[in-house]
Amino acid sequence: MHIQAKAVAPSPTGTRPFVAPFFWLARQHYDLVIGVGFLELGALAETAYRFPHEKFAALDATRRDVRLPPPSTKPPPANFVGTVFHTEQAAYLAGFVAARMADRGPPPHIVSSVGGVPIPPVQAYIAGFEAGAKRADPKIRLLRAYSGTFLTATPCANAAREQIDHGSTVVFNVAGSCGLGALETAKRRGVFGIGVDIDQSYLGRFILTSVVKNLNVAVYDLAKRLVHRRLRTGGDLTFDLRNHGVKLGRFSPTVPLALRRELIPLARQIKQGKIAVPSTLSPPH
Numbered sequence: 122m123h124i125q126a127k128a129v130a131p132s133p134t135g136t137r138p139f140v141a142p143f144f145w146l147a148r149q150h151y152d153l154v155i156g157v158g159f160l161e162l163g164a165l166a167e168t169a170y171r172f173p174h175e176k177f178a179a180l181d182a183t184r185r186d187v188r189l190p191p192p193s194t195k196p197p198p199a200n201f202v203g204t205v206f207h208t209e210q211a212a213y214l215a216g217f218v219a220a221r222m223a224d225r226g227p228p229p230h231i232v233s234s235v236g237g238v239p240i241p242p243v244q245a246y247i248a249g250f251e252a253g254a255k256r257a258d259p260k261i262r263l264l265r266a267y268s269g270t271f272l273t274a275t276p277c278a279n280a281a282r283e284q285i286d287h288g289s290t291v292v293f294n295v296a297g298s299c300g301l302g303a304l305e306t307a308k309r310r311g312v313f314g315i316g317v318d319i320d321q322s323y324l325g326r327f328i329l330t331s332v333v334k335n336l337n338v339a340v341y342d343l344a345k346r347l348v349h350r351r352l353r354t355g356g357d358l359t360f361d362l363r364n365h366g367v368k369l370g371r372f373s374p375t376v377p378l379a380l381r382r383e384l385i386p387l388a389r390q391i392k393q394g395k396i397a398v399p400s401t402l403s404p405p406h
Contacts, residue, residue, distance in 0.1 A: 209249030216253025274302030320370030
């Protein structure tokens with residue numbers, strides 16, 4: 122598949138850093154312009170409305186998410202396609218591992234998550250994680266906290282420290298770069314961590330596994346549909362365990378082989394729809 126691609130970084134100055142690069146790409150008449158992340162959605166919507174004959178997509182955002190900010194009441198642009206990652210499915214498996222590993226130590230058995238901002242993608246990770254933990258141990262205690270940022274490590278480190286002080290033995294990072302502070306705290310305190318978005322096993326053996334979002338799978342699928350003239354705007358594409366859009370990363374050597382094998386039928390049941398993994402949160406326990 123022959124594709125000519127161009128990557129453009131946001132403007133380092135100005136109050137609207139994403140608008141200029143999106144406008145520039147649209148004016149070059151690229152066949153598809155792809156945005157990454159929630160911070161870019163307003164600029165992507167503005168560009169899509171301004172260039173109605175170009176095609177746009179966003180990674181990890183639905184078509185409904187791409188709107189102009191209030192007071193605008195415009196519907197989502199018709200020339201846009203969203204991509205939905207069912208990260209809660211992989212997080213369910215990670216939560217199962219977390220609870221099983223917590224149960225290997227003395228009581229109380231507690232696992233926790235440190236989120237950045239309580240937006241839907243973050244909540245989906247945590248909802249799946251908590252559901253999987255409860256599947257492994259219905260009596261497991263769950264703690265959750267939000268740092269209010271995805272960038273600065275200190276708030277996440279502080280949140281993880283408080284959770285560990287309250288007995289958490291596994292900390293799930295759901296806060297991007299900020300979450301590295303939570304994982305570093307887990308490492309220093311001698312408890313386990315679980316990575317997010319990418320395989321964070323490079324941080325050390327204390328990382329039990331990671332909940333990985335395969336953005337490359339979505340980009341390839343978008344490009345393939347575009348090349349074969351099968352890319353339809355006005356809706357969303359879905360990526361999950363079944364089509365390899367999400368997965369677990371490398372396991373720590375501390376995770377027993379028997380526990381890893383327990384995940385195989387669970388993953389199969391999720392793919393078959395026999396386990397319905399929640400993507401929204403219930404009250405903490």
